Amino acid sequence: MKKLILMLVLAFSSQAYSHSGPEVPEPMNLDSLVKAFGWDFEKMEITTEKVADDLYVLFGVGGNIAVNVGDDGVFIVDDQFPQMMPKILKAISDIGGDGDVDFAVTTHWHFDHAEGNLALGPDGTWLVAHENSREMMKGDHIINLVVAAYEQKAYPESAWPDITYDDDMQFHVNGQSIDLWHFGPAHTTGDTAVYFQGTNAVHLGDVFNNSGYPFIDAGNGGTLEGVIKFCSETLKRINEDTVVIPGHGPITDYQALVDYVDMLSVIRDRMLAMIDDGATLEDVYAAGVTADYDEKMGNSIGFVNRAYMSLTHRRTR
Numbered sequence: 001m002k003k004l005i006l007m008l009v010l011a012f013s014s015q016a017y018s019h020s021g022p023e024v025p026e027p028m029n030l031d032s033l034v035k036a037f038g039w040d041f042e043k044m045e046i047t048t049e050k051v052a053d054d055l056y057v058l059f060g061v062g063g064n065i066a067v068n069v070g071d072d073g074v075f076i077v078d079d080q081f082p083q084m085m086p087k088i089l090k091a092i093s094d095i096g097g098d099g100d101v102d103f104a105v106t107t108h109w110h111f112d113h114a115e116g117n118l119a120l121g122p123d124g125t126w127l128v129a130h131e132n133s134r135e136m137m138k139g140d141h142i143i144n145l146v147v148a149a150y151e152q153k154a155y156p157e158s159a160w161p162d163i164t165y166d167d168d169m170q171f172h173v174n175g176q177s178i179d180l181w182h183f184g185p186a187h188t189t190g191d192t193a194v195y196f197q198g199t200n201a202v203h204l205g206d207v208f209n210n211s212g213y214p215f216i217d218a219g220n221g222g223t224l225e226g227v228i229k230f231c232s233e234t235l236k237r238i239n240e241d242t243v244v245i246p247g248h249g250p251i252t253d254y255q256a257l258v259d260y261v262d263m264l265s266v267i268r269d270r271m272l273a274m275i276d277d278g279a280t281l282e283d284v285y286a287a288g289v290t291a292d293y294d295e296k297m298g299n300s301i302g303f304v305n306r307a308y309m310s311l312t313h314r315r316t317r
């Protein structure tokens with residue numbers, strides 16, 4: 001999906017910004033978003049990649065899904081869309097599942113990671129998330145992607161997490177311990193990293209994007225500083241052999257997460273130096289603070305905008 005957002009970024013990049021900050025684009029709902037992106041849930045497929053005998057990643061529409069299957073049942077991280085659920089359940093059956101999902105952790109409340117709750121909740125899956133993500137799922141929210149905006153409507157109670165936590169929690173299922181970590185506001189205010197101790201793999205949700213610059217949901221409390229902190233805290237708890245699963249993009253490794261933190265820290269420092277000198281968002285765009293990363297990472301308009309908003313909030317609070 002991030003690729004599609006990037007296409008939108010390019011399409012709308014001539015949009016003008018006011019001096020008091022960018023205006024929020026007219027919000028789309030799921031129907032108009034699906035149309036704008038040309039999605040066809042009927043035709044879109046799930047592909048499966050094996051991480052280890054007991055851990056797979058499913059790629060489809062929206063966030064990457066981690067699947068742990070074992071004697072105790074099926075434990076997944078993120079659940080995409082209800083329209084994709086029959087295909088997701090088929091893919092899980094193909095790797096040893098029994099047709100049901102026992103536990104579904106959502107890394108955060110954004111629709112492309114959590115909308116599948118609408119199907120799984122009524123089906124009896126235990127839904128799990130950080131307590132702030134549960135709160136967000138209960139209300140209507142605008143997600144300002146800068147080049148577009150999305151209005152995520154409140155979920156019905158059957159799709160709200162059954163189990164929440166504040167700082168961390170552990171599952172002991174399928175022969176291993178699975179840690180859920182929260183290190184404060186980052187991509188959103190309710191992010192979770194899920195670390196499979198036995199497999200030595202971590203799913204970071206959208207705190208770690210491996211398909212371009214990260215989106216920071218600054219309109220709903222996300223911050224660039226928080227993304228850097230969240231990833232840095234995760235790095236302290238994993239090791240060089242850990243498999244790293246991003247919210248979007250291909251499965252990668254410890255070093256890629258180190259490089260990501262380095263890049264974000266360099267860009268943050270450049271932006272803060274400018275902000276301390278009174279730079280506007282337009283000044284920061286003009287300075288090309290991401291220029292040396294753009295060839296690899298793609299268009300930075302949305303990222304710089306949201307990063308600037310979160311950094312200036314910090315300075316003026």
Ligand SMILES: [Zn+2]
Nearest residue numbers: 108110187206
């Ligand atoms: Zn997200």
